[in-house]
Amino acid sequence: MIRNNSKIMMASSVHVWTDTRIFFKEAQTLASNGFQVSFYAIDFESEKSVIPNLKMTYLKPVKRWQRVSHWKFLYKEMLKSDAKHFHFHDPELLLVARKLKRKLKNEITITYDMHEHIPAAIKTKQWIPTIIRKPLAKLITVIEKKLMRNCDTVIFAEKSYKDNYEELLLQKVDVLNYPVFDNTNWKKQKQDCLTLVYVGVLTEQRGIYNMLELAVALKAKMNGNFRMNIIGPIFTDEATLNAFIQKHQLEENVTLYGRMQYKDIWNFYQQADIGLCLLHPTPNNLNSHSTKLFEYMAAELPIIATDFPDFIDILTTNNCGKTGDIFNAEVLADLVLEMDADKKMLEDMGRNGRVAFDKFYNWKNEEKKLIAIYK
The missing domain is CATH 3.40.50.2000 (Glycogen Phosphorylase B;)
Structure with missing residues (x-):
């Protein structure tokens, strides 16, 4: 043949x-x-x-x-x-x-x-x-x-x-798994309350319950005036997850959207103020440069992430987010409040992330290496 x-x-x-x-x-x-x-x-x-x-x-x-x-x-x-x-x-x-x-x-x-x-x-x-x-x-x-x-x-x-x-x-x-992003007609859509977003697989190790604990802390500190949109396939017990949301009366604040087409997640990024990446310190996660970090950068979203050394380096170097102890919901909530209180800081971090994405963390740079393998 x-x-x-x-x-x-x-x-x-x-x-x-x-x-x-x-x-x-x-x-x-x-x-x-x-x-x-x-x-x-x-x-x-x-x-x-x-x-x-x-x-x-x-x-x-x-x-x-x-x-x-x-x-x-x-x-x-x-x-x-x-x-x-x-x-x-x-x-x-x-x-x-x-x-x-x-x-x-x-x-x-x-x-x-x-x-x-x-x-x-x-x-x-x-x-x-x-x-x-x-x-x-x-x-x-x-x-x-x-x-x-x-x-x-x-x-x-x-x-x-x-x-x-x-x-x-x-x-x-x-x-590297950097995002594909078309910024044609890209414009942030301001919401009537602070909106946080997460996109990715939903498991304990990816921080689903850390996000919910954060929501509980924010509900107390902000009188419920926030939204948290969580998007991705659920790979943990869904009944237990829903029971947690109901127990803490988070139904008005937290929405689980399930798996979604790649093009549709950007609509949620447009409507968000902060992107979350609360990964647990497992061996695989510690060495991971999570793709969602770079999607948030592309979407001009300030980031709150786990205090891994690599995450600290990326967010500090590019001044596009903050890190904290993901097992301390009060600390994370205070980070959210600090960022929400300073709108200029939010805008600057979002803009800085976008600049870093355009220079370093985009798929256009990576696709050349993929094509070269076959050409």
């Missing part, structure tokens, strides 16, 4: 097709630069559109233990394809990559796109029993590196990941 050097098969058996990094950034970037992209990902009920050079195949959502059916399907599809390049977004698909490489050898190139450092993440995965997390993380470290030797390139979404793979002899490229 003659391989088409302009064809890329991109696959995820874990992420929904609307995942911001793989669909709105990588797949669309490659398609708009002349590559023919076949993109396989989990189906999700959202507005679908036809994009030149981008062919979508939607995989049925299944339980974790059933995903092996997707691996088999993807392997068969890839064997039939005349694509030169294969791009995998999940560590579990390294099993497919190995089988594909053994079959097709140097006819093809394989890129592994590492979204998180899995061995570190395993240590805090709530669905994994605590007693086996450490030994499992060690085992996964060995297996992952062995399987990655079947790849030609590994893409790191964070600079810190590379340090764990120095011994691997393959091309390593940092393609």
Whole structure:
């Protein structure tokens, strides 16, 4: 079979097709630069559109233990394809990559796109029993590196990941997860009360209850004159979450919106005054430059974030936000009140963040590295 050097098969058996990094950034970037992209990902009920050079195949959502059916399907599809390049977004698909490489050898190139450092993440995965997390993380470290030797390139979404793979002899490229943002007709929309926003996965480790505790403290200090819009898929017990909101009578102040299309979150950013990023100090989070920080910068939102060293450095250097102890809701509430009391400081921080985004933290800089891998 003659391989088409302009064809890329991109696959995820874990992420929904609307995942911001793989669909709105990588797949669309490659398609708009002349590559023919076949993109396989989990189906999700959202507005679908036809994009030149981008062919979508939607995989049925299944339980974790059933995903092996997707691996088999993807392997068969890839064997039939005349694509030169294969791009995998999940560590579990390294099993497919190995089988594909053994079959097709140097006819093809394989890129592994590492979204998180899995061995570190395993240590805090709530669905994994605590007693086996450490030994499992060690085992996964060995297996992952062995399987990655079947790849030609590994893409790191964070600079810190590379340090764990120095011994691997393959091309390593940092393609950081900075936002895509079109500032055409961008204008902040002032609301009638202070509005805070968070966009991201909702779990304990991502700070969902820290935000709610902050809301409780603000309700007492501001007589309820604030809004908190929380947007993202809920990966914790929803009944317990709603019970907390009802117990503390936060229904008028806090709204959970669920997963939302990337283009729609910017409407909420336009209406917000402060962006929240209250991540817990887990091994994975400590080394993470959370994408939401840079989305907030793009949207000219001052930021309140966890007092991680890297977060302190980014927000202090660019003077675009404040950090605090996320386990002390009173301290966080005082930060909010301090920022709300000084409108000029709010505006200056928002403007400073936007300048930093335009210079350093935007997808336009990163997409050049992605395109270079295939050109």
